Amino acid sequence: MQSKVVEFTNLLRKSGIRVSVAEGINAFEALDELSIDDRDLFKDALRTTMVKRGDEIATFDQLFDLFWSGFYDSLRDSFGDIGEKMAGMDIDIDQLMQQIAEMLEQMDGNVDLGELAKALLTQDLSQLENMIRDAAEQAGTGNIENMLQVGFFSRRTTEGMGVEGAGQELEKLAQQLEEAGMSSEQVQALKDLMGAMMESLRKAVRSFTERELQTQNHDYMEKFRREMLTEKSFYHLTEEETIRMREVVHRLAQRIKNILSIRRRRERKGKLDLHTTLRRNMATGGLPFNVIYKHRRKERPKLVILCDVSSSVANVSRFMLQFMYSLQEAFTRIRCFVFVSDLGEVTPVFKDSDISSAIERALDGGDVINVYTRSNFGLAFSIFWRDYLSSIDKRTTVLILGDARNNYNDDKAWCLRDIQSKAKNVVWLNPESPSAWGFGDSVMNRYLPYTDIAEECRNLRQLAKVVDSIVL
Known part of the structure; x- marks a missing residue:
């Protein structure tokens, strides 16, 4: 029976339910006190000791029935x-x-x-x-x-x-x-x-x-659906898929946070400095009694987000904001600005509310701009240049999300030029295909010389790729 319980524990871990060694021991202790002849009691004992989150109960019940039913x-x-x-x-x-x-x-x-x-x-x-x-x-x-x-x-x-x-x-x-x-x-x-x-x-x-x-x-089919969802265009998501996409974004953000956590632990420990170690131990014939490590701390960047919240790119903005604010510990500070024509700061909105509520408020203009107007990137950049350029320094990454459809207004590309000259880098995410950049009322070709990274961002896979390059 013990080997079967261990096998079941490994199956739970493989399926995404985190069961620690201590919880496995607790399960054995509980079974020592209970009769395993009562199936319901046996199931309750394992579920109580191994499941910590309510959303994992359904997975546990399904796996229990599959594993323990003959x-x-x-x-x-x-x-x-x-x-x-x-x-x-x-x-x-x-x-x-x-x-x-x-x-x-x-x-x-x-x-x-x-x-x-x-x-x-x-x-x-x-x-x-x-x-x-x-x-x-x-x-x-x-x-x-x-x-x-x-x-x-x-x-x-x-x-x-x-x-x-x-x-x-x-x-x-x-x-x-x-x-x-x-x-x-x-x-x-x-x-x-x-x-x-x-x-x-x-x-x-x-x-x-x-x-x-x-x-x-x-959960193979669920994994398959998540993979398909990462490839689907933000423009074509149904209401149900939009809800499910939030969970997928959360999982991707958690993966990046785990990588950052491992990296920070390695940085605290340091990297073996072989040259200095040998020099310090010359008195002992080179035997490494005193091991020296190199400690090189990677400074966390500051992030400034300029987010187009017009209806044409609302879904892209929604998931980009969720992604970045889920990773806010990777940055020393995040400031968020939204625009359609006018530009306004919505950073306080994210401090006062949970991420989901804050994103919805930001997409509605955050009570600082009118979202029911025609896009004007030139005006938005000029307002940022006038009021907030002094906040940009060489540790700042400026992340811009928008389709650069300027409705034939003045693009004022010189504003973006000045922003790039002060920033660490400027990253532009455009939900349109590169083949459409510069055609019609698109002025993306005018902004390209003043960006360090400009990527198409129509789906979650493309968004995750850019986020990886910024954070990792």
């Missing part, structure tokens, strides 16, 4: 359908099996059947379950990763069991029984029964493979 019940259901099918054909299975047994006794050992054929003929489900499990293990079914592999591993499992050979043995048995005097109607009924058993066996093997997929990769 395959035998599914196998019994598969072979139980045979009786109903044969009854519909006016065939009495019990009478047929009794006659087969009597004739086999008369043939006195002239029939050579393998283990699988015997288990099928006698419908020994326990033996069949063990044979399926052993063959699946030999086939490496535990390594299954997606639905496309179900057929492959099912076929390898049936080949390992020798299903084709068992079928041939049963056909040979039918011929021998016919030669021994069994009527043609009964022989045909036997062949129908054998065909139904072989079909049920193949279904049972496939069912086992699918259960293994659900157990090992129960």
